[in-house]
Amino acid sequence: xxxxxxxxxxxxxxxxxxxxxxxxxxxxxxxxxxxxxxxxxxxxxxxxxxxxxxxxxxxxxxxxxxxxxxxxxxxxxxxxxxxxxxxxxxxxxxxxxxxxxxxxxxxxxxxxxxxxxxxxxxxxxxxxxxxxxxxxxxxxxxxxxxxxxxxxxxxxxxxxxxxxxxxxxxxxxxxxxxxxxxxxxxxxxxxxxxxxxxxxxxxxxxxxxxxxxxxxxxxxxxxxxxxxxxxxxxxxxxxxxxxxxxxxxxxxxxxxxxxxxxxxxxxxxxxxxxxxxxxxxxxxxxxxxxxxxxxxxxxxxxxxxxxxxxxxxxxxxxxxxxxxxxxxxxxxxxxxxxxxxxxxxxxxxxxxxxxxxxxxxxxxxxxxxxxxxxxxxxxxxxxxxxxxxxxxxxxxxxxxx
Ligand code: NAI
Numbered sequence: 194x195x196x197x198x199x200x201x202x203x204x205x206x207x208x209x210x211x212x213x214x215x216x217x218x219x220x221x222x223x224x225x226x227x228x229x230x231x232x233x234x235x236x237x238x239x240x241x242x243x244x245x246x247x248x249x250x251x252x253x254x255x256x257x258x259x260x261x262x263x264x265x266x267x268x269x270x271x272x273x274x275x276x277x278x279x280x281x282x283x284x285x286x287x288x289x290x291x292x293x294x295x296x297x298x299x300x301x302x303x304x305x306x307x308x309x310x311x312x313x314x315x316x317x318x319x320x321x322x323x324x325x326x327x328x329x330x331x332x333x334x335x336x337x338x339x340x341x342x343x344x345x346x347x348x349x350x351x352x353x354x355x356x357x358x359x360x361x362x363x364x365x366x367x368x369x370x371x372x373x374x375x376x377x378x379x380x381x382x383x384x385x386x387x388x389x390x391x392x393x394x395x396x397x398x399x400x401x402x403x404x405x406x407x408x409x410x411x412x413x414x415x416x417x418x419x420x421x422x423x424x425x426x427x428x429x430x431x432x433x434x435x436x437x438x439x440x441x442x443x444x445x446x447x448x449x450x451x452x453x454x455x456x457x458x459x460x461x462x463x464x465x466x467x468x469x470x471x472x473x474x475x476x477x478x479x480x481x482x483x484x485x486x487x488x489x490x491x492x493x494x495x496x497x498x499x500x501x502x503x504x505x506x507x508x509x510x511x512x513x514x515x516x517x518x519x520x521x522x523x524x525x526x527x528x529x530x531x532x533x534x535x536x537x538x539x540x541x542x543x544x545x546x547x548x549x550x551x552x553x554x555x556x557x558x559x560x561x562x563x564x565x566x567x568x569x570x571x572x573x574x575x576x577x578x579x580x581x582x583x584x585x586x587x588x589x590x591x592x593x594x
Contacts, residue, residue, distance in 0.1 A: 197262070197501055198238060202226060203245040205267045206490030216498050233257055241497055243267050244274075252278040262591075263287065263500050265493040269480065276511035280562060283529035283589035285509035287496035291346050292488035293480030297423050298350035300479045302358070304447035305334050305391050308419045311445070313473045330444070335359035340389025342382065342405075343396035343424065344370040351393060352376045363388060367401075386413040391421060398425035406430065411437040423449040423479040435465045438472065445471030449479045504566050504593050506557075513557030513564040519594075523552045524574040525566065528581055529588040532563045536586045540565065543580045547573050562588065 198219045201209060203226050210220045218241075226247035227235065236242065236258045243265040244250070250264060255278040264274060266288040279286055307313060309332045318325045339355045341348045341364040352362045352373050362376040365385045372378055379385040382405070386392060392414060396402045406420070407430040414420070420443060422429050431452060437443050448466060454477055455462050466472050499505040504527040507516040519525075530536050537556070544551060549571030556565045571577065574592055582590035 197240045199241040199243065199497065200235065200239040201243040201267075202248050203267075205243050205245060206486045208487055209243065209267065209490035209494040212491065212494040213497060216502070218497075218501070229254060236261065241265070241501065243493065243497075246270060246273055248273060250274040250279070255279050255282050255284065259283075263497060265497055267489050267493045269293065271510050280511045280559075281588070283562070285500060285506050285512035287493055287500070287509055289489040289492040292492050293482065293485035294346045294350055296482040296485045297347045297479035298354055300449065300475070301347075301351050301393050301421055301423055301447075302354050304421050304423075304473055305339070305355070305393075305419070307473060308391075308421075308445045308447055308471060309334055309337075311471050314471055334391075337361070337390040338363060338388055340364070340379075340385040340392045341376075342366075342385065342392065342394045344372075344376075344378075345395060345397075347423075348393075348395035349373050351395065382410065383413050386410060387415065389418060390415065391419045393421040394424045394428050396424055396428060398427050402428050404428070404430045406434070408433040408436065411443065414443065416442055417444045419444055420446040421448075422446070426451040426454065431465060435469070438466075438469055445473075447473035447475070449475045450477050502593060506564055513559050513562065515555050515557045515564050515566050517553060517555050517566050517568070520552055520568045523568040523570050525568050525593045526574065526578045526581065526590065527593060528565045528567070528578075528590045530563050530565070530584070531586045531588065532558045532561060533586055536563065536584070537565075539584050539586075540567075540581055543584075544569060544571075544577055547571060547577050547580075549573060549577060 199213055200221050202223050204224050210222065213220050229251055232254050240261060241263045242261060245268045250273065252275045255275055259282045261284050264279060264284055264286050266274060266286060269288060269290055271286055271288050274286055276286055311331060315325055336359060338361045341352055341362060344364040344366040348364060352364065355362050356374045363379050363385055364376055365379050365382050405428055411433060451464060466474060496508055503519055504525060505516045506512050507514050549569045551567055551569050553568040556563055578590050578592045581587055
């Protein structure tokens with residue numbers, strides 16, 4: 194089992210290699226993002242692949258590398274991988290959706306202070322040689338109210354940090370959430386908007402959150418308040434925001450995410466928000482820190498270890514999630530199969546024919562595949578696994594211990 198060979202691409206943080214080698218796996222590194230042709234050439238020697246956002250894993254790459262056990266996206270997004278093809282080949286994809294939570298929260302805190310003190314504008318003037326020493330419109334954040342929209346991983350971290358600076362925190366979430374510290378939940382978005390000096394958005398991109406902040410919502414905000422968006426670009430209607438800023442109803446905003454973003458650092462960034470006063474624009478860097486890269490390396494390497502060594506698919510984005518504790522004195526078979534009627538009967542028939550006892554069995558399915566983890570008490574475990582794999586509907590079967 195420890196002879197798995199893993200290929201890590203695109204300068205994945207060194208901590209991942211360290212962890213995986215510590216587990217006894219062999220790890221090779223490539224610093225660039227290989228093309229489809231290069232991937233097709235190099236992948237046959239590996240059982241696991243780690244990549245970041247630039248390597249595309251196409252249907253062809255998956256189809257020609259069905260021996261891969263697992264793929265890890267050492268980042269947040271997984272659009273670069275053909276998830277459906279991977280699923281049908283029995284390959285789970287892991288990512289690290291929350292490793293940069295704290296980094297985003299810290300940026301938001303910095304932006305609140307920067308907006309209140311007009312740091313962006315004053316900095317630009319000072320660089321130009323202009324001395325603009327004035328207290329007008331500059332305020333402390335202490336005692337002000339922060340309204341958090343979306344009280345999930347990031348929103349709740351912002352809440353804790355903001356309270357530590359003496360701010361009052363209110364939040365609105367579509368789900369019932371436990372308030373941290375002294376934060377208070379508000380029943381509607383409008384209620385929150387009407388009482389907040391700062392509004393910070395932390396919702397996911399969904400049909401319901403598309404343009405959830407438009408002209409009507411901006412008018413519902415307090416005059417002289419600020420908007421921060423480090424969630425997704427589609428959540429804010431940018432033309433309406435520009436109008437509201439021009440009318441001086443809002444005193445400024447900080448925007449990290451945009452409806453259309455350049456695909457690389459080489460492309461030009463264009464936005465109607467450019468060159469407006471007290472408007473902070475950042476290139477989607479909320480989660481981009483050294484610490485987040487380190488945390489991502491740990492999180493995905495740990496998912497590799499758990500899947501390769503004990504079969505846990507918990508956290509996989511394209512695959513039924515199964516997490517069973519390790520049971521002493523048993524052997525574990527993992528089976529991925531096409532989710533069709535009768536397949537479970539066939540698997541259990543093989544096990545009972547061998548006179549083996551199932552100590553624990555866990556099945557999770559989606560519309561296409563089923564993932565079954567079985568702890569059995571039998572010396573014939575490999576024979577049983579081979580027979581299960583020979584079933585027409587089995588995609589992949591292996592014994593992990
Ligand atoms: P999360 O899933 O932990 O939290 C989202 C919260 O929003 C949940 O509590 C959910 O119930 C709530 N929600 C969903 N729809 C809502 C609605 N219509 N109104 C009010 N609340 C709603 O997500 P997490 O990790 O906190 O991420 C939040 C956002 O931050 C996401 O859009 C994510 O893509 C973005 N993000 C941005 C980064 C950056 O670099 N700027 C980095 C990481 C995440």
